Amino acid sequence: MTGKAQKDxxxxxxxxxxxxxxxxxxxxxxxxxxxxxxxxxxxxxxxxIDGAREREEREAAQADKGRRSR
Numbered sequence: 001m002t003g004k005a006q007k008d009x010x011x012x013x014x015x016x017x018x019x020x021x022x023x024x025x026x027x028x029x030x031x032x033x034x035x036x037x038x039x040x041x042x043x044x045x046x047x048x049i050d051g052a053r054e055r056e057e058r059e060a061a062q063a064d065k066g067r068r069s070r
Contacts, residue, residue: 011053017047 011019022041029036 009056011052015048015052
């Protein structure tokens with residue numbers, strides 16, 4: 001990530017549910033042990049966030065393209 005702080009995208013209902021599920025699993029693992037590996041869940045959360053950012057960029061580009069074609 002660059003030095004700029006990136007704004008979190010607007011998440012769909014599905015993305016929100018997936019994030020909640022993975023964060024709950026991370027919390028459960030954290031309760032079990034502070035030393036348990038959580039990298040797999042962290043990667044999944046990052047992938048959902050990155051996908052949401054890409055979706056927003058794609059939707060913005062399509063909206064911009066639609067405005068220019070009028």
